Amino acid sequence: MKKTLLASTMAAAAAFAGPSFAETLKIGLATAQTGGLAGYDGPVIEGVHIAVDEINAEGGINGSILIELVEKDVRSDAAQTAIAVQELADEGVSMIVLPCDADPALASIGTVTSAQIPAISTCASSPTLPMIGGDFMFANFPGDNVQATVSAEWARGEGHETAYIIYSPDSQYTTMPLYFSDVFEALGGEVLGQDTHSIGQQDFSAIATRIAALDPQPDVIMTSSYEPDFPSMLKALRAAGVTSQVIGSDGIDSPTTFSLGDVGEGVVFTTAGHATEGSPLAEFNAKYEAATGSASETVFNAVGYDLVIVVAEAVKAAGSTDPVAIRDALAELENVRGATSLITYKGTNGMPVREVTLIRVTDGERELVGQPSPTAELIPAPRMQ
Numbered sequence: 001m002k003k004t005l006l007a008s009t010m011a012a013a014a015a016f017a018g019p020s021f022a023e024t025l026k027i028g029l030a031t032a033q034t035g036g037l038a039g040y041d042g043p044v045i046e047g048v049h050i051a052v053d054e055i056n057a058e059g060g061i062n063g064s065i066l067i068e069l070v071e072k073d074v075r076s077d078a079a080q081t082a083i084a085v086q087e088l089a090d091e092g093v094s095m096i097v098l099p100c101d102a103d104p105a106l107a108s109i110g111t112v113t114s115a116q117i118p119a120i121s122t123c124a125s126s127p128t129l130p131m132i133g134g135d136f137m138f139a140n141f142p143g144d145n146v147q148a149t150v151s152a153e154w155a156r157g158e159g160h161e162t163a164y165i166i167y168s169p170d171s172q173y174t175t176m177p178l179y180f181s182d183v184f185e186a187l188g189g190e191v192l193g194q195d196t197h198s199i200g201q202q203d204f205s206a207i208a209t210r211i212a213a214l215d216p217q218p219d220v221i222m223t224s225s226y227e228p229d230f231p232s233m234l235k236a237l238r239a240a241g242v243t244s245q246v247i248g249s250d251g252i253d254s255p256t257t258f259s260l261g262d263v264g265e266g267v268v269f270t271t272a273g274h275a276t277e278g279s280p281l282a283e284f285n286a287k288y289e290a291a292t293g294s295a296s297e298t299v300f301n302a303v304g305y306d307l308v309i310v311v312a313e314a315v316k317a318a319g320s321t322d323p324v325a326i327r328d329a330l331a332e333l334e335n336v337r338g339a340t341s342l343i344t345y346k347g348t349n350g351m352p353v354r355e356v357t358l359i360r361v362t363d364g365e366r367e368l369v370g371q372p373s374p375t376a377e378l379i380p381a382p383r384m385q
């Protein structure tokens with residue numbers, strides 16, 4: 001599927017390449033097409049290709065600037081990400097797309113800063129990414145602290161009084177429950193305890209046993225663990241007799257979560273969007289199916305599409321493919337209409353203001369819980385790990 005999309009992008013570029021085109025926007029993709037992050041970057045890059053094909057077929061950005069993609073697989077590795085970003089900078093790209101995790105993305109800080117090339121992660125959500133990364137580093141997803149605020153406000157609104165958090169200190173993303181804890185307590189809830197785990201941990205029986213022994217059990221358990229950890233954790237909790245409401249985050253927005261049967265029933269998680277009839281996301285999903293022959297199974301396809309729309313709008317606003325001009329224009333973008341939501345960077349430090357969606361797993365399908373705006377004063381400051 002991926003090769004088909006790439007071929008179509010190249011064909012579109014060839015069809016329009018000619019003397020009338022003074023410029024090409026060269027975007028470098030330093031993303032994880034293999035390894036642990038491939039389940040996220042892979043779908044994002046499919047959406048990237050669909051957007052690029054669409055723009056190039058219309059003659060390019062502003063009808064004159066074609067997009068060329070230069071792709072490198074960083075294999076979900078921080079060191080390889082740093083190498084790939086340096087290679088892309090040497091090849092003269094005007095924009096760099098980084099993996100769906102703050103930790104490998106931050107490995108590119110030195111090159112991005114010295115080369116003054118704007119870089120944007122596919123779907124990393126740690127609010128520390130642009131804070132640590134500096135003026136040329138951007139995110140493309142609702143921040144962890146924003147998602148946690150939405151889920152904590154929802155939990156308290158449902159009348160849940162007590163919570164337990166499970167997180168991993170191994171990455172910025174998997175510490176999201178700490179933000180949840182801050183907001184839950186600020187709203188008058190009580191956090192009964194917390195547990196940590198390693199990414200890739202296979203046995204969660206000890207954690208499940210500790211929670212099952214609590215009397216009463218917590219009303220909610222919040223985690224930002226993702227595959228393969230989350231399914232193992234959830235199965236262990238239910239096997240131990242834990243009946244608490246489980247709240248997750250965007251990392252479990254995947255077909256696996258919806259195929260867990262009774263174990264996954266009722267799980268609620270935050271994500272970047274939900275397709276309703278006639279919505280921009282529904283329109284994108286139709287484009288995806290037409291381009292690939294398969295229905296989209298994850299919002300990450302649309303997140304990739306939106307990334308290109310944002311970059312294209314920045315190029316339009318800059319009136320140039322100069323990297324510094326694009327960076328400055330991107331930082332001032334406001335209310336860009338994407339497939340998932342309106343997206344704003346103006347007034348932020350590189351974390352976009354965009355909609356957060358709450359989804360419940362119901363009979364193996366998505367049920368829209370809501371798309372609330374978090375209370376601004378409750379959103380915790382970025383937490384350095």
